[in-house]
Amino acid sequence: xxxxxxxxxxxxxxxxxxxxxxxxxxxxxxxxxxxxxxxxxxxxxxxxxxxxxxxxxxxxxxxxxxxxxxxxxxxxxxxxxxxxxxxxxxxxxxxxxxxxxxxxxxxxxxxxxxxxxxxxxxxxxxxxxxxxxxxxxxxxxxxxxxxxxxxxxxxxxxxxxxxxxxxxxxxxxxxxxxxxxxxxxxxxxxxxxxxxxxxxxxxxxxxxxxxxxxxxxxxxxxxxxxxxxxxxxxxxxxxxxxx
Amino acid sequence: xxxxxxxxxxxxxxxxxxxxxxxxxxxxxxxxxxxxxxxxxxxxxxxxxxxxxxxxxxxxxxxxxxxxxxxxxxxxxxxxxxxxxxxxxxxxxxxxxxxxxxxxxxxxxxxxxxxxxxxxxxxxxxxxxxxxxxxxxxxxxxxxxxxxxxxxxxxxxxxxxxxxxxxxxxxxxxxxxxxxxxxxxxxxxxxxxx
Numbered sequence: 137x138x139x140x141x142x143x144x145x146x147x148x149x150x151x152x153x154x155x156x157x158x159x160x161x162x163x164x165x166x167x168x169x170x171x172x173x174x175x176x177x178x179x180x181x182x183x184x185x186x187x188x189x190x191x192x193x194x195x196x197x198x199x200x201x202x203x204x205x206x207x208x209x210x211x212x213x214x215x216x217x218x219x220x221x222x223x224x225x226x227x228x229x230x231x232x233x234x235x236x237x238x239x240x241x242x243x244x245x246x247x248x249x250x251x252x253x254x255x256x257x258x259x260x261x262x263x264x265x266x267x268x269x270x271x272x273x274x275x276x277x278x279x280x281x282x283x284x285x286x287x288x289x290x291x292x293x294x295x296x297x298x299x300x301x302x303x304x305x306x307x308x309x310x311x312x313x314x315x316x317x318x319x320x321x322x323x324x325x326x327x328x329x330x331x332x333x334x335x336x337x338x339x340x341x342x343x344x345x346x347x348x349x350x351x352x353x354x355x356x357x358x359x360x361x362x363x364x365x366x367x368x369x370x371x372x373x374x375x376x377x378x379x
Numbered sequence: 380x381x382x383x384x385x386x387x388x389x390x391x392x393x394x395x396x397x398x399x400x401x402x403x404x405x406x407x408x409x410x411x412x413x414x415x416x417x418x419x420x421x422x423x424x425x426x427x428x429x430x431x432x433x434x435x436x437x438x439x440x441x442x443x444x445x446x447x448x449x450x451x452x453x454x455x456x457x458x459x460x461x462x463x464x465x466x467x468x469x470x471x472x473x474x475x476x477x478x479x480x481x482x483x484x485x486x487x488x489x490x491x492x493x494x495x496x497x498x499x500x501x502x503x504x505x506x507x508x509x510x511x512x513x514x515x516x517x518x519x520x521x522x523x524x525x526x527x528x529x530x531x532x533x534x535x536x537x538x539x540x541x542x543x544x545x546x547x548x549x550x551x552x553x554x555x556x557x558x559x560x561x562x563x564x565x566x567x568x569x570x571x572x573x
Contacts, residue, residue, distance in 0.1 A: 181540070181544070324511070327511060342533070343499075343500065343503055343532070343533045343536035343537065344503070344507075344529055344530070344533040346500065346503070346504075347500075347503040347504050347506065347507035347529065347532075347533075348504075348507050348511070349504065350504075352500050352504070354493075354496075361493070
């Protein structure tokens with residue numbers, strides 16, 4: 137049974153690449169639960185296993201041992217077609233490189249995964265425009281990516297990740313090369329969708345971005361070594377600043 | 380920061396007298412925090428009053444070494460285990476704490492780093508929450524103040540990450556017991572001449 141209400145659950149997950157002496161242990165016994173309305177940041181140095189964790193959470197990779205559940209479904213027990221459907225319908229990805237198709241408009245880029253999933257063109261466009269409105273791009277749906285700023289393009293990529301009812305949003309350094317204001321806008325959008333009931337995992341090496349999360353976990357050499365939960369006491373912090 | 384905990388950490392290495400403590404303190408803090416010998420003796424007498432150190436018999440040269448007591452060790456352990464509040468940091472206590480943690484026997488420096496990082500990360504989360512809640516145009520001055528604190532906290536976390544990476548490569552030098560011998564007196568003399 138999955139933990140009640142969890143959108144994402146990793147249970148004692150190991151991921152090893154290669155075998156014998158050459159084996160690389162990307163993750164070693166990682167357990168993590170993410171509930172609706174919760175944004176979890178994963179921090180750690182390069183090579184600590186952050187991106188592996190995200191790939192496993194999104195069903196792009198399978199654990200060597202252990203289990204990954206999305207909305208209670210154990211990914212390891214799904215066949216290829218079921219897994220693909222779950223990825224298309226329930227999981228949204230935001231990557232550092234946007235992967236927008238230059239020959240499609242913003243709305244077409246966002247609608248593409250829905251059309252691949254068999255939705256009608258008109259319904260897909262309606263949902264795409266709603267997702268673009270959610271990321272504050274109302275009226276820009278018919279622009280091509282090269283007619284938009286970097287920040288706007290990143291928001292199109294986010295709209296594509298959020299379109300329809302995706303309940304699990306996985307973001308890998310989603311602020312990419314954006315300046316700090318545009319990067320912050322991206323995190324603001326993620327936060328908003330999570331506050332509206334999605335579950336989010338944000339991989340980042342920047343503490344300032346991890347600050348947007350409800351919980352921060354640290355990966356070191358494939359092991360989850362610490363996690364923080366929010367504490368009160370900000371009034372003290374602020375009093376301190378006034379000196 | 381307390382000079383108290385600095386001196387306790389130094390005495391955890393072994394018994395020392397006032398001038399040795401002053402020299403070792405300055406060495407530990409990269410001379411960023413000069414101490415005068417009066418501060419050292421005042422602090423030592425308070426530590427003695429509180430039962431955290433005890434004086435030993437005087438040497439022939441008239442120097443009285445001190446040693447740390449069990450209560451002092453407990454107090455020092457507590458200091459290392461407790462994260463510093465961002466509200467109360469008149470000097471960069473954290474940098475000094477890490478420098479001392481590295482040279483104090485029996486301290487798990489990585490744990491000190493991790494404890495501090497978690498505490499600072501929590502502070503950063505709280506600040507971000509406040510920022511998120513203050514998104515009206517008239518909130519801008521307030522958001523800028525919050526941003527200043529956000530960037531400071533971020534810098535501290537980056538620095539702690541950096542420290543942790545350095546610790547992985549760190550091999551401590553063989554320890555030199557600070558015996559009250561002639562060499563130590565020489566060093567003190569140099570310190571006085573400086």
